[in-house]
Amino acid sequence: MHADQAEFQDFLSLSSVVTGFTAFQLQGTGQAESYFSTLIDILGEATVAALLQVFRRVQRETGEDAAALDRLLRAAIFSDEKLGPIARNLIKLWYVGTWYPLPAAWREAFGELEKDTTFVVSPAAYTEGLLWPAIGANPAGAKGPGYGTWSAPPRIPEV
Amino acid sequence: MSLKRITTLDELHNYLHAAMQLEHATIPPYLTALYSIQPGTNSAAFHVLRVVVVEEMLHLTLAANILNAVGGAPDLAREGFVPLYPAYLPDGETDFEVGLQRFSREAVETFLRIERPARSSEESQRLVRRQRVDRGLLPTFRAEDDSDLHFYSIGEFYQEIGRGLAYLQEEKAKSGETLFSGDPARQITPDYYYSGGGEIIPVSNLETAQEAIRLISEQGEGFGKRIYDYEGELSHYYRFQQLVLGRYYRKGDAPDHPSGGPVDVDWDAVYPVKTNACLADYPQPSELHAAAVEFNARYKDFLGRLTQAFSGRPELLLDAVGDMFRIRETASQLMRNPIPGTSGLNAAPTFEMPLPTET
Numbered sequence: 001m002h003a004d005q006a007e008f009q010d011f012l013s014l015s016s017v018v019t020g021f022t023a024f025q026l027q028g029t030g031q032a033e034s035y036f037s038t039l040i041d042i043l044g045e046a047t048v049a050a051l052l053q054v055f056r057r058v059q060r061e062t063g064e065d066a067a068a069l070d071r072l073l074r075a076a077i078f079s080d081e082k083l084g085p086i087a088r089n090l091i092k093l094w095y096v097g098t099w100y101p102l103p104a105a106w107r108e109a110f111g112e113l114e115k116d117t118t119f120v121v122s123p124a125a126y127t128e129g130l131l132w133p134a135i136g137a138n139p140a141g142a143k144g145p146g147y148g149t150w151s152a153p154p155r156i157p158e159v
Numbered sequence: 160m161s162l163k164r165i166t167t168l169d170e171l172h173n174y175l176h177a178a179m180q181l182e183h184a185t186i187p188p189y190l191t192a193l194y195s196i197q198p199g200t201n202s203a204a205f206h207v208l209r210v211v212v213v214e215e216m217l218h219l220t221l222a223a224n225i226l227n228a229v230g231g232a233p234d235l236a237r238e239g240f241v242p243l244y245p246a247y248l249p250d251g252e253t254d255f256e257v258g259l260q261r262f263s264r265e266a267v268e269t270f271l272r273i274e275r276p277a278r279s280s281e282e283s284q285r286l287v288r289r290q291r292v293d294r295g296l297l298p299t300f301r302a303e304d305d306s307d308l309h310f311y312s313i314g315e316f317y318q319e320i321g322r323g324l325a326y327l328q329e330e331k332a333k334s335g336e337t338l339f340s341g342d343p344a345r346q347i348t349p350d351y352y353y354s355g356g357g358e359i360i361p362v363s364n365l366e367t368a369q370e371a372i373r374l375i376s377e378q379g380e381g382f383g384k385r386i387y388d389y390e391g392e393l394s395h396y397y398r399f400q401q402l403v404l405g406r407y408y409r410k411g412d413a414p415d416h417p418s419g420g421p422v423d424v425d426w427d428a429v430y431p432v433k434t435n436a437c438l439a440d441y442p443q444p445s446e447l448h449a450a451a452v453e454f455n456a457r458y459k460d461f462l463g464r465l466t467q468a469f470s471g472r473p474e475l476l477l478d479a480v481g482d483m484f485r486i487r488e489t490a491s492q493l494m495r496n497p498i499p500g501t502s503g504l505n506a507a508p509t510f511e512m513p514l515p516t517e518t
Contacts, residue, residue, distance in 0.1 A: 124199060144485070
């Protein structure tokens with residue numbers, strides 16, 4: 001369990017909003033804690049804290065209003081020169097289990113980060129990627145195996 | 160239900176139904192421990208548990224084959240087939256608890272007791288008179304004076320099945336009939352059951368029935384005080400013992416003294432799932448509660464599919480294997496989610512089967 005439980009919960013909420021999957025589904029992948037520490041490892045605690053702080057403010061200001069949340073997220077996070085690329089990377093991380101380097105413009109503006117390279121977080125991260133349930137398929141050879149199951153129609157999960 | 164000495168076909172059927180129920184009842188506890196292990200860790204423990212749970216599936220299927228061979232009708236979807244946990248198994252003069260819990264030293268201690276129950280030393284001790292616990296996995300034994308006795312352990316229960324099969328076959332033979340009049344098409348054969356913890360034995364006569372019983376009762380505890388069973392495989396008991404002793408067995412080792420390489424066990428790389436979790440532990444309404452309810456419904460459907468497979472449609476076992484992988488996925492999803500309001504406990508499948516009216 002991560003030391004800062006409140007920050008971790010904020011990370012989960014942010015992840016849920018930007019991926020479109022519920023916190024239950026995200027936790028169900030078993031990757032939440034490892035992605036949170038990956039983010040901190042690459043960006044440092046201060047940058048992650050800043051991202052979560054903006055997210056908390058956006059949540060507070062919009063309450064239950066989903067449309068307002070969407071609007072304010074785009075304005076405060078996705079259009080932000082520093083936080084936008086990080087949020088987009090977070091989405092990619094959840095969907096494919098891979099960290100991709102931040103854009104060149106980001107690195108020029110905010111500096112190179114030592115661990116900001118392309119890597120798969122863990123073997124499980126690949127098979128637990130959200131892209132698989134999103135397209136109603138299984139990661140080949142890793143889930144839904146069993147002789148002949150490939151001849152059955154795909155089961156599209158509710159997303 | 161209580162059982163009597165086997166003198167009729169009906170009573171034999173009751174015993175074999177109880178045997179199927181018993182063999183299945185060990186599977187949810189083993190699966191809970193198995194799936195609580197975090198992916199990529201504890202490969203030794205994961206493989207020991209996996210081997211054992213797959214062999215329990217073989218035992219279940221063997222019990223179904225025997226029941227079908229003597230004209231019975233397996234039904235895994237009926238009410239009460241899946242016990243409420245914790246349940247209890249007899250261990251000589253006492254019972255011990257069999258529950259749904261994470262992989263831990265305590266869980267392995269329980270598995271050791273499941274796999275090597277105490278043996279009565281004399282015939283007169285096969286049945287004992289003692290306090291009955293609720294939720295016992297073995298039915299009681301109704302004595303001739305109408306009092307309830309208890310099997311000393313699982314071994315005594317299977318001994319009575321073996322004796323009953325021989326007795327009834329002898330009785331049938333007197334009038335030129337056979338006890339084994341079941342439809343051979345209902346047998347599960349190696350065509351549809353393979354790579355599953357040993358060879359499936361289609362049952363067609365007393366010899367094959369006794370062979371199946373021997374496999375069920377000896378795969379767990381080894382053959383005559385040796386660490387290997389009669390197929391030459393390390394028995395379940397000694398497989399589990401390796402985890403506790405931290406060392407692998409090698410050929411030629413004496414019981415309790417493994418001399419092979421070290422076994423690494425990381426007791427902490429385990430999801431902290433709540434022991435014997437039930438639906439009432441999960442807030443309602445919540446996605447967690449809904450997922451647990453859904454798991455139980457799918458598990459019941461799966462047992463229905465196995466019932467069909469054991470009723471003349473063995474090809475359905477192929478689909479059932481696909482079901483098993485989905486069961487694993489859903490179980491893992493539950494185990495990775497914390498139960499709100501607890502300090503650091505995660506959820507787990509509850510294996511509470513929905514009542515017929517709810518489905």
